[in-house]
Amino acid sequence: MSDSGPRDDKLLRLNAALDDELDAAHRLELERELARDPQLRAALRRFSAVSEAVRRHAPREQAPAALRATVAALGRPKQKARRAYLPIAAALAAGVVIGAAAQALLAPSRAADPVAAALAADFARAELSDRPYDVASADRHVVKPWLATRAPLGVEAVDLGDKGYPLAGGRVAVVGATSVPTLVYQRREHWIAVTELPLALAGGPAGAREGTFNGFRVVRWADRERGYVAVSDIDADELAAFVAAFRGAEATNGGEAR
Amino acid sequence: MISDAARRRYQAIVPPHVDDAYALARWLSGDPADAEEIVQEAALRALNALETANVERPRAWFLRIVRNAALTWMAKNRSKSLVFAGGVDDLAAIEPVDPAADELSPEAILIAAEDGERVRRAIAALPPPLREVLTLREINGLAYREIAEATETPIGTVMSRLARARATLAKILEEKP
Numbered sequence: 001m002s003d004s005g006p007r008d009d010k011l012l013r014l015n016a017a018l019d020d021e022l023d024a025a026h027r028l029e030l031e032r033e034l035a036r037d038p039q040l041r042a043a044l045r046r047f048s049a050v051s052e053a054v055r056r057h058a059p060r061e062q063a064p065a066a067l068r069a070t071v072a073a074l075g076r077p078k079q080k081a082r083r084a085y086l087p088i089a090a091a092l093a094a095g096v097v098i099g100a101a102a103q104a105l106l107a108p109s110r111a112a113d114p115v116a117a118a119l120a121a122d123f124a125r126a127e128l129s130d131r132p133y134d135v136a137s138a139d140r141h142v143v144k145p146w147l148a149t150r151a152p153l154g155v156e157a158v159d160l161g162d163k164g165y166p167l168a169g170g171r172v173a174v175v176g177a178t179s180v181p182t183l184v185y186q187r188r189e190h191w192i193a194v195t196e197l198p199l200a201l202a203g204g205p206a207g208a209r210e211g212t213f214n215g216f217r218v219v220r221w222a223d224r225e226r227g228y229v230a231v232s233d234i235d236a237d238e239l240a241a242f243v244a245a246f247r248g249a250e251a252t253n254g255g256e257a258r
Numbered sequence: 259m260i261s262d263a264a265r266r267r268y269q270a271i272v273p274p275h276v277d278d279a280y281a282l283a284r285w286l287s288g289d290p291a292d293a294e295e296i297v298q299e300a301a302l303r304a305l306n307a308l309e310t311a312n313v314e315r316p317r318a319w320f321l322r323i324v325r326n327a328a329l330t331w332m333a334k335n336r337s338k339s340l341v342f343a344g345g346v347d348d349l350a351a352i353e354p355v356d357p358a359a360d361e362l363s364p365e366a367i368l369i370a371a372e373d374g375e376r377v378r379r380a381i382a383a384l385p386p387p388l389r390e391v392l393t394l395r396e397i398n399g400l401a402y403r404e405i406a407e408a409t410e411t412p413i414g415t416v417m418s419r420l421a422r423a424r425a426t427l428a429k430i431l432e433e434k435p
Contacts, residue, residue: 008418008421011421011425012417012418012421014421015417015420015421015424016402016417019395019401019402019420021401021402046367046424046425046428047421047424047425047428049367049368049371049428050367050371050424050427050428050431051396051424052371053367053370053371053377053427053431054377054381054392054396054397054427055396055397056371056374056377057371057374057377057378058285058377058378058381058396058397059397060277060278060281060397060398060399061277061280061281061284062277062280063276063277063279063280063294063297064280064290064294066294067276067280067294067297067298068273068276070298070301071272071273071276071297071298071301072269072273072276074268074272074301074302074305075265075266075268075269075272075273075305076265121274124269124270124273124274125270127266127269127270189262189263189266190266214273214274215269215272215273216269233266233269
């Protein structure tokens, strides 16, 4: 690289200021220089005009749905990943409703269901951090009060240990501006997160609907009191079996303790 | 054979950044269909790397793989003339940062910037090392530190390339169309 004179340094700092990468002291110094140097002011206006033009006219495009499905499928067990290389098969594997297949292939699933998308993203973050829960306990009498003090909605924390889904803990997820309680169950080496939502967020009572967001399977349903969203990286069939077990247990002892 | 643990890490790291990956591949290759192939290849590489890799900044980490996959792809499928020009040293010759800012008016840029097609053509015309830094900053929204990681370049070089990229774009847009 050619030697950079003081003028070049100023231009670099100008860009750093534009990108919010300048610390307070340097920013102050730059502001003083800008105040007495009209050329520098013109340079700042040029850089920011260019930056604005790029952001406006070259926005980040979304990946095509078929690519999204292929990339997500790679992380699943091998058989399925191979089938999913075909875009249509991928769309089906991703739980896209056939009747709406054409539309769904064009419209990214995240836009269709922001609540499910937010909870899938939350699941991804939790999994990435290697800390899938904020309170670790297999005892629902520990998890339930912990969640009760942190999220406005109380949870039942049903015990599914005898059905092969031991409770691992709980955490608080955030959807929009609402803190929502989330139970984390374990299935072999996988996690299943179940978030309970107030009806306003759940959008009214509904049967189970399945989808895939960012590669995670999501099942959501709602009863008359609240909505539920289950997120996991296990198979669709396995997640459906879990949901059935969870709903069965809720129906049996859900009313007793709220 | 990929382990379950690697697949789990993959699920947490790669699919959430597929839009960023596609956008980067799109601007590096200049072609939507090529971009899809590049991202698929990058995803495979990422899956294999996750058997052992320790990832601190997932987005920068994956975009680095995308970038390298794009370089390989272009070296294989494009004529030499279109492939990344040598190192940083060539850049000084291509486009020095223009200190004579006052000779040209920001207003001319603002007018030219109304024309989206012209802006996109100007970005595509940037030398690849400048285009990738500009894309990572303006389109992917990465911080300087992340750009440095994604491009395997010192942060000072990132800064000067970004300044050059913007100065070059400004110059292109200020010229008569």
